[in-house]
Amino acid sequence: MSPAVRKVVLPVATFVTFIALWQLASVTFEIPVYLMPAPSDIWGGGQGLGLVLFDHALQTLNTIVLGFFCACCVGIPLGVLVSVNRTISEMFYPLIVFFNAIPIIAIAPILVVIFGTDETTRLIIVTLTCFFPIMVATASGMMDTPSEMLDLARVAGASTMVEILTVRLPHAVSFIFSGLRIGVTVAVIGAVVAEFVNANKGLGYLVTSSTAQFAIPTATACVVMLALISVLLYQAVNWIHRGFFAWSIKTDAGD
Amino acid sequence: MTQAPLRDPALTLVARATPPAPKPSAERKEPIIELSHAGVTFETRKGEALTALEDLNLTIYREEIVSLVGPSGCGKSTALRILAGLQPLSSGDFWIGGGKTRQGFSEVAIVFQRPTLLPWRNVLDNVLYPARVLRGRATKEDKARALELLELVGLAEMAKRMPHELSGGMQQRASIARSLILDPKILLMDEPFGALDALTREDLQLDLLEIHARTKKTILLVTHSISEAVLLSDRVAVMSARPGRLQDLIEVDIPKPRGPESGALPAFHEYSRRIRDDIFGPRKRREVQA
Structure with missing residues (x-):
């Protein structure tokens, strides 16, 4: 083979x-279905939902992707700021770590009260769940830049901005993608939590509502769908990495 | 007052009589780099002061190649970093080219021990990098010049390759081409051949001599290799360790153009021995005393 x-x-x-x-x-x-549905039961649950399952899945996918996108827009610049400026790093890093330490499941209901029961709140929850790994990965990548490359940029007369754009950020790309791979799977969890506490649509909502009616096969079918979405998004991040940033993938092709 | 007008025509006559192009002695003595009482003190984590360089006085003239040799920790790389603007002075003063502020690689360019090519750009774009940083973009002329330089270092075929496709020696050649892209007056080289294998090293040393013969750059070279210093330099500055200071300044009077056969000259061995004695002499004396 x-x-x-x-x-x-x-x-x-x-x-x-x-x-x-x-x-x-x-x-x-x-084994009773309500304890542990067999694969055939789960398949049946999914079939029972039919196209409705995909309708809900699309809604959740939308929340995940938008929220993940927001997290990139927040996490990457924040990672850059924290790694480049020492004062900013010392001022904000502990705060950011603190916010990340708050269990997102615990504040999700509070966020619903603050921001209302709509998509905005769900996006905020997803963003909060997954920006941290993206930010940390960006910062690590920026700080990992070999000192000789920074010396080169400085002798060539590069300003801090030019140095970031031409040396540090490109060097950080492979790190950033590690962060994105973690981030995108965490974003799925964030979206489900958001739909648990506030939604009338989406796979997370479907799981809670069908469990309440003891429709365990239906709920499990949703969970399987969520897992599929998670794998798909993880692979999508990989494809983007390979397709557009192939140079940043280290090969063992010698020196 | 009556004598002055008489003297002036005489002077102009002399000036006219001298052909303008070949006046090597006059041009060679034009200083282009000056370090005076330069000292660098680092503070260690424990708060102790560590003197890396102490009271270094060195003048380098236009178009000459000067080597800094010495044991590890003698501050030779620190001296180079001062001139590159990467290391502030703790005491003393220096100027390079026109002063202290530089216009990127157009004034002073640097070659590091490792090629330090950006892995996400091809060889041509790496050579163009200093132009992009300085002017925001590379002009057509820059590109033409980059291709010329790649030809000069024997990498014309490799312009579109990525750095990782090149051998270590080729990468270092590319970094030399990069250093010349904005036609700097001064080239700072920090052990440029130190990471290469012996054969590639020899090859690149001869290339550097040829590049110098063609471009007449002023080159300050930091090296660990005594034979490299003798082969390449017009003058060799020998430094001693802890605290780093200038120990000896040797004028290398070996005929040019130099090549592999220069190594066989008796004078070559004479110079090498003198440098070796400068570096190892004090240690031997210490051992005898103990």
Whole structure:
């Protein structure tokens, strides 16, 4: 088997076996659906929803992507500021760490009271959940710039701004993408939390509402959908990295 | 008063009689870099003062190659960093080119021990980087000049390659081309061949001699290699460690153009021995005393 084939076949085989065993266990031990739905029940739950499932999924995807985008717009510049200016770093870093330490699930209901029950609040919640890894990754990347590169920029007469744009930020790109990969999966969690506390649409809302009616297969189908969205977005970030910033991916092709 | 008008025509006559182009002795003695009583003191984490460089006096003249040699910690790189504007002085003074403020690589350019090419730009764009920083963009003339320089360092074919596709020696050649892009008067080189293998090193040393013969840059070179210093330099400044200060200044009178055969000259070994004695002499004496 070629390495490329192995990469696909092995995980798929494991996955299929896992599903089969699960199904088998559910049938043989007659596990009640409300305790642990079998894969077939979950499939049935999803089918029962039909296109409605995708409608809700789109709503959630929208919240995730917009919120994640806001987090990038906040996190990357903040990471740059914190890493470049020592005073700003000393002034704001502890505060930012403190805000990040607040459990987002705990303040989500409060945020709903403050900002109202609409999309804005959901976006704020998603942004708050995922800006931190993006900011920290950006700052680490900026500070990781080799001193010789900074010396080069300085002798060439670069201002701080030019230095950031031509040396520090490009060097930080691979770091930033590590932050984005973490950030995008956290954004999914943020969106679900936002929909738990404030929504009449979306997968998070569907999970709470169907659980309340003991429609466990439906709820589980939503969870599976969320996982699929998470994987898809993670891969999308990877594709953007490879497609537009291929130079920043380190290869082991010698010196 | 009556004598003055008589003297002036005489002077102009002399000036006219001298051909303007080849007056090497006069041009060579025009100072272009001056360090006077330069000292640098660092403060360590514990708050102790660490003297990296003490009372360094050195004048470098236009078009000459001067090497700074000495053991690690003698402050030779610090001296170079002062002139590059990367290290403030704790005491003393210096000027380089026209003064202390510089116009990027158009006045003073630097070559580091590592090539320090930006990995996200191709070789041509790396060579153009100083022009982009200084003027915001690279003009057509800049591009033509960059290609010329890449030709000069033997990388004409590599202009569109990315740095990681080049060998270490090629990368360093590209960084030398980059240093020349804005036609600086002065080239500062911080152990430029120190990270290369012995053969590549020899190759690049000869290239540098050729580049110097063609472009007549003033070059200040920091090196660990005594033979490199003798081969390349018009003068060698030997420095001693802790605190770093100038120990000896040697005029290297080996005929030019120099090449691999220069290494076989008796004078070459004479100079090398003198530098070695300068560096290792005091240590031997200490050992004898102990």
